[in-house]
Structures are given as C-alpha cells and as structure tokens.
Amino acid sequence: MTTEGLWSVERRAEVHAALADVTRVQIVDTLATGDMASSELCARLTIPTNLLAHHVLVLERAGLVRKERSEGDRRRSYLRLVTDFGGHLLPRSVIPAQRVVFVCSRNTARSQLAVAAWTQRSEVPATSAGTHPAERVHPGAVAAARRHRIPLRPQPPRAVGGLVQPGDLVIAVCDNAHEELPADSARLHWSIPDPVPAGTDAAFDLALDQIRQRIDRIAVTITPATQPAP
Incomplete structure (x- = not known):
C-alpha cells in the first residue's frame, strides 16, 4: 500500500x-x-x-x-x-538527457552509489565525478552496495572538469559540490548526507536509501536525448 x-x-x-x-x-x-x-x-x-x-x-x-x-x-x-x-500529485515533465553525471566532492561514495542505483532503474547512461576526487572509492560504499544487492562497479575517482558534455544532465549529490560548481539552473541538486565522516554501515545505508528514493522519483522523467548533429 x-x-x-x-x-x-x-x-x-x-x-x-x-x-x-x-x-x-x-x-x-x-x-x-x-x-x-x-x-x-x-x-x-x-x-x-x-x-x-x-x-x-x-x-x-x-x-x-x-x-x-x-x-x-x-x-x-x-x-x-x-x-x-x-x-500522484507531482509533475511528470520529461527531461531529455544523453547521459546523467552524478557529482560529489570526492567521487568516493555518493556519486558512485548513485550511478549503480541509477543503472538499475534507467536505460539512460550514467557516470560520476568529483570536484576534488580522492584516490579510491570508499570501501563503505562498496559494502553498502553489496548489502543492498546493487551491482557497483567502482570507477577510479576523477575530476568533473572537462567531463561534462552538451546534453548531459548533471546531478550534484553533495552540498559542497553544488556550491563549488558554476551556477547552472539546469543542474539538479540532491542534498544527500556524506556517510564518510561517520563511516558506519548505517550512514552509508542512509545515503544510499535517500539516493534511491530520489532516483525512483525522477527516473521515469529522464528520457534519452537525441544525439546532436556533428
């Protein structure tokens, strides 16, 4: 129900x-x-x-x-x-996107989990990046994905600069990243708590749960964009 x-x-x-x-x-x-x-x-x-x-x-x-x-x-x-x-009361507007780019500050947890969760709900490709990428994906994120049976394929953290292309939909899953990135009315922002400082299973589970709720809410509104002419 x-x-x-x-x-x-x-x-x-x-x-x-x-x-x-x-x-x-x-x-x-x-x-x-x-x-x-x-x-x-x-x-x-x-x-x-x-x-x-x-x-x-x-x-x-x-x-x-x-x-x-x-x-x-x-x-x-x-x-x-x-x-x-x-x-039932929320709009069902269509947002075209060639790709979804999830961004957080370190690209070690929230953005990586978002890509994994997104892939389960949408055929629109997704990737992730960070404003200040760390050296490796946090093991707590990998463990959380495993607990929730989400196939997470950790990608080496990378910088968002130069990654975003025309037609991409950028979603900042981090307050710091949203505040550091240039102002852009087309970018979406999800204020997801950073699980890394606490480092507990509960913190990573909470972040993943909030990410999945947001994805469930908008995945049906994101449709593959037409490839731009060369």
Whole structure:
C-alpha cells in the first residue's frame, strides 16, 4: 500500500489546502526533482524573499517541505520535499538527457552509489565525478552496495572538469559540490548526507536509501536525448 493510501481524510485535506496556491504548487514542482536554497528558489520563480518565506512556512506546517543545513556552506540551508505524495500529485515533465553525471566532492561514495542505483532503474547512461576526487572509492560504499544487492562497479575517482558534455544532465549529490560548481539552473541538486565522516554501515545505508528514493522519483522523467548533429 502506498503512503498516500494510508493518509486519513483530514491529512489529505491538509495537503490539498497547503497546495491551494499557484506559487506553492510551483515550489513543490521545483523541489520534486532537487533541493534548493531559498535564494535559488526566488531566482527560479522570480518572487521576492518575503513572499517565498510565507509560502514555505505554509508547506513546512503541512509537513511537505523541510529545511536542512548545508554540509558545505553552513550559513546556507536547503529546502527539500519531504513526501512524494504517492507519485500522484507531482509533475511528470520529461527531461531529455544523453547521459546523467552524478557529482560529489570526492567521487568516493555518493556519486558512485548513485550511478549503480541509477543503472538499475534507467536505460539512460550514467557516470560520476568529483570536484576534488580522492584516490579510491570508499570501501563503505562498496559494502553498502553489496548489502543492498546493487551491482557497483567502482570507477577510479576523477575530476568533473572537462567531463561534462552538451546534453548531459548533471546531478550534484553533495552540498559542497553544488556550491563549488558554476551556477547552472539546469543542474539538479540532491542534498544527500556524506556517510564518510561517520563511516558506519548505517550512514552509508542512509545515503544510499535517500539516493534511491530520489532516483525512483525522477527516473521515469529522464528520457534519452537525441544525439546532436556533428
């Protein structure tokens, strides 16, 4: 049974009331594919900060949106969608991509796990890179993939510079990487906690679980792009 099927009449009414505004629906639509800072949302929706704050507060009170502190710039917070509404209330827009490039800072865990999980859900090719690549993939990531029966083929960590090609969809699965990369409205950002500092199985399992939830949410919206003419 889906989460939506378990909601009471009162809960469903609360959600619909929170979404009874065009701007709030636009916020939910935007956060359906990635996390954003308030300043990024204001720029995307072209609305003033005070108006965004009002609408975000309504969505927070309804339990639909949550703010979390950036692991990179601690002065910044990211807004993220809490629920997927059973997949019925979110947009199904199509995003063409020749390839998906998952990026984190060290290219040792989150981005490598994302490629492995993505390959199970989509035929669109995927690869990974880092803003400051380490020497090797973290063994905790390999162990997490093994526990969850995801075929992870670790690739030597590499730098994102020069890797991204026209037609690629870049998804930053790391606050640090998102904040270091050049501003790009087409890039998606998933604020996934870094499991490396803790180094525990639980930390790697949590990161992988959040990655898989995001992939399940958007994989059907990513379609192979037509190869550009030479």
